[in-house]
Amino acid sequence: MNYWLVKSEPGTYAWAQFVKDGRTAWTGVRNYQARIYLRAMKRGDRVLFYHSNEGKNVVGVAQVVKPAYPDPTAEAGDWSCVDLAPVETLAKPVGLDAIKTDSLLQAMVLVKNSRLSVQPVTEPQFNRVLEHAATKA
DNA sequence: GCCAACGTTGGC
């Protein structure tokens, strides 16, 4: 089981919409490093869902329901996407400020390279985020 | 709204 984090601007695709949809194809990733991570995802992997720009917080946990396949929205080039489904909405969103002040979480890629839209998260980091959210995994 | 960081593009 691996752990990841994906980002979305609430104005583009918010968590609430994701929950409403019940499942979505995570398309549109056009970054080689992010592509590597997308392709490393396995069914059942847990994914933190982060709201960038607005909110700047982790708002929910998703899981991979379909591993990487060709991104149908890519008109040119070799790009991949995965299918994600919501698992739980965090009782309390975990803000970037909280992440930055936590000794374990400040090592997250999110802090170092905030622009990477798909990134790996370690198991301890994942669990710590859930602790901050005051929910049970 | 500004600016820093990053990735990509294109000229040489």
Place this chain on the structure above:
DNA sequence: GCCAACGTTGGC
């Protein structure tokens, strides 16, 4: 193959 210029992202 290098590097400057540009566009985009995202935190502040």
